[in-house]
Amino acid sequence: MTVLHLNMVTQRAVEEGEAMESGKTTQKYFDVCSIIEMNADDFKELGINLNTVVKVTSECGEVFVKSTIGRQTCPRGLCHIRQGVWANQVVPPRTQSTGEPQYSGFPVTVEPAPEARVVPAVELVQKACNKWNGKLLWPM
Amino acid sequence: MQEVIKHVACPYCGACCDDLEVTVDDGKIIEVKNACIIGTEIYHHASREGRVGTPRRRQPDGTYKDITYEEAIDFTAKMLIKAKKPLIFGFGSTNCEGMAAAGRVAEDAGAVLDNCASICHGSSFLAIFDTGYPSCTLGEVKNRADVVIYWGSNPAHAHPRHMSRYGIFPRGFFTGKGARGRKVIVIDPRYTDTARCANQFLQVQQGHDYELFDAFRMVMHGYAADVPAIVAGVPKEKILEACDVIKAGRYVHIFFGMGLCHSDGRNHNVDIAINLVRDVNEYTKCTIMAMRGHYNIAGPGIVWAWQFGFPYCIDLTKGSVAHMNPGETSSVDLANRGEIDAFINIGTDAGAHFPIRAFEKIGGAGIPMVTIDPSVNMAATVSDVHIPVAIVGVETGGICYRMDNVPIQYRAVVKPFNGILTDEQLFDKIYERMQELKNAGIECDGTWDYATPLADVRPIKEVYQ
Numbered sequence: 001m002t003v004l005h006l007n008m009v010t011q012r013a014v015e016e017g018e019a020m021e022s023g024k025t026t027q028k029y030f031d032v033c034s035i036i037e038m039n040a041d042d043f044k045e046l047g048i049n050l051n052t053v054v055k056v057t058s059e060c061g062e063v064f065v066k067s068t069i070g071r072q073t074c075p076r077g078l079c080h081i082r083q084g085v086w087a088n089q090v091v092p093p094r095t096q097s098t099g100e101p102q103y104s105g106f107p108v109t110v111e112p113a114p115e116a117r118v119v120p121a122v123e124l125v126q127k128a129c130n131k132w133n134g135k136l137l138w139p140m
Numbered sequence: 141m142q143e144v145i146k147h148v149a150c151p152y153c154g155a156c157c158d159d160l161e162v163t164v165d166d167g168k169i170i171e172v173k174n175a176c177i178i179g180t181e182i183y184h185h186a187s188r189e190g191r192v193g194t195p196r197r198r199q200p201d202g203t204y205k206d207i208t209y210e211e212a213i214d215f216t217a218k219m220l221i222k223a224k225k226p227l228i229f230g231f232g233s234t235n236c237e238g239m240a241a242a243g244r245v246a247e248d249a250g251a252v253l254d255n256c257a258s259i260c261h262g263s264s265f266l267a268i269f270d271t272g273y274p275s276c277t278l279g280e281v282k283n284r285a286d287v288v289i290y291w292g293s294n295p296a297h298a299h300p301r302h303m304s305r306y307g308i309f310p311r312g313f314f315t316g317k318g319a320r321g322r323k324v325i326v327i328d329p330r331y332t333d334t335a336r337c338a339n340q341f342l343q344v345q346q347g348h349d350y351e352l353f354d355a356f357r358m359v360m361h362g363y364a365a366d367v368p369a370i371v372a373g374v375p376k377e378k379i380l381e382a383c384d385v386i387k388a389g390r391y392v393h394i395f396f397g398m399g400l401c402h403s404d405g406r407n408h409n410v411d412i413a414i415n416l417v418r419d420v421n422e423y424t425k426c427t428i429m430a431m432r433g434h435y436n437i438a439g440p441g442i443v444w445a446w447q448f449g450f451p452y453c454i455d456l457t458k459g460s461v462a463h464m465n466p467g468e469t470s471s472v473d474l475a476n477r478g479e480i481d482a483f484i485n486i487g488t489d490a491g492a493h494f495p496i497r498a499f500e501k502i503g504g505a506g507i508p509m510v511t512i513d514p515s516v517n518m519a520a521t522v523s524d525v526h527i528p529v530a531i532v533g534v535e536t537g538g539i540c541y542r543m544d545n546v547p548i549q550y551r552a553v554v555k556p557f558n559g560i561l562t563d564e565q566l567f568d569k570i571y572e573r574m575q576e577l578k579n580a581g582i583e584c585d586g587t588w589d590y591a592t593p594l595a596d597v598r599p600i601k602e603v604y605q
Contacts, residue, residue: 101498
């Protein structure tokens with residue numbers, strides 16, 4: 001299976017902003033934020049279809065997201081997950097002594113994981129904090 | 141009866157659009173005019189079903205039980221007194237009155253007080269401390285700037301009306317031709333929607349902005365011949381072309397964003413941007429401005445600088461001295477090192493916007509945690525207590541500072557949902573309760589019925605008395 005080594009950034013998108021204001025527990029937020037955008041050629045190299053789930057792994061974690069190319073195109077070797085819960089599963093917390101985590105420019109690997117489930121935001125955060133009780137209290 | 145409220149300021153991004161028209165009918169928001177898609181959503185969210193109307197306490201099984209404001213305030217006040225090093229983080233989405241009230245609480249509690257700039261434009265502050273800030277107001281950009289540069293920022297998405305109100309399209313006093321009279325240069329690793337509006341797009345290699353700034357500075361200093369053929373992925377001729385546009389401009393303005401602050405180098409990227417502004421001023425007039433994210437994220441920088449002398453990362457745990465040292469007293473670093481024993485998340489969402497490896501050391505550390513926010517966010521889903529407050533700009537007014545540090549008077553368009561408190565009222569009540577509890581003999585002992593005490597941090601009293 002192809003594994004891509006990419007450079008990742010995470011920034012705001014207007015869709016993400018709108019969904020965030022609707023509520024982070026909503027289906028809308030899940031749909032617009034749990035996606036990775038990458039260059040069309042990188043996408044081809046992965047050999048997958050649009051919206052196939054991929055596994056993104058960094059030095060500090062992994063996350064499953066749907067794959068897209070996106071309107072705001074990335075150059076080859078760069079990928080982008082919209083800021084929010086899914087991107088932050090892989091953002092390294094190192095700050096270069098400025099207080100700011102490494103949101104832009106950290107190495108990740110991207111590989112197809114078509115059978116994997118994209119986990120909702122609440123579940124991701126509560127699991128990381130050992131406060132997950134097995135059910136979503138806020139239906140999406 | 142329907143009522144149209146005009147000149148309403150929007151509580152979303154740092155552009156603080158103050159020309160909104162909101163139609164209200166019987167205390168409900170019906171229509172919002174002039175706002176962008178995100179601003180509109182904020183107003184409609186306020187009137188939507190399912191909002192949290194009372195404080196809630198998390199139960200051991202993960203469900204939530206409604207409690208009274210008195211109980212929530214008592215929990216928070218006790219937590220702040222007992223904790224050795226509580227962290228109060230957020231303030232991107234509240235008014236200056238709330239920030240000032242929180243400042244008083246933080247000082248009394250000996251807390252670390254930090255705002256979202258810590259993970260956003262904090263490194264811009266560091267660069268500004270080092271190099272200065274030759275800036276202007278957005279009005280000057282609109283009325284004077286004929287060359288506008290967006291470097292590492294994407295206003296089409298993050299500040300949706302910025303380009304139409306200030307940056308590219310508006311017709312100002314000396315810029316009567318609007319977009320036709322302006323040259324727009326966008327520098328970004330991605331071909332963003334902002335780049336589509338640009339006359340020139342320079343696709344810089346991600347994380348190599350410093351080199352590109354250096355090349356621009358070489359040209360400004362007269363060493364154009366020595367610029368390599370390709371710098372940071374950008375061909376030399378494109379750099380020279382952009383420099384010609386800059387030199388020919390009557391008034392050049394640079395907007396910079398997270399592309400500089402979040403990449404490797406952090407404050408050094410902003411530092412060299414400010415130095416470039418100094419160089420350009422040898423040829424023409426040039427100014428620079430940070431694209432601040434939230435509508436009042438410039439507010440803490442003003443309010444707390446006045447209260448404590450520092451804009452962010454303020455450590456008040458030492459008692460009488462305020463101390464700021466990003467890397468040591470910044471929220472993410474404190475979380476990384478597990479140095480805090482109580483956490484208040486207010487007007488932000490550390491749960492969604494901190495790297496999870498940092499946040500799990502707060503949310504999963506077994507320390508008491510309070511979220512103060514109008515809606516259910518990620519931090520609220522793991523907090524012991526969630527206190528809803530009125531939405532600034534919708535349910536309560538106040539002063540908010542725009543990205544150019546111009547104060548804008550916000551106003552309420554509807555009454556607070558279910559009679560919930562404002563941030564200022566809440567923090568004032570927390571302060572009063574803290575005084576009552578202290579008089580009743582509650583002391584800073586670092587213990588909490590379920591929390592793990594911090595072994596290596598001594599209570600203030602022990603150190604300073």
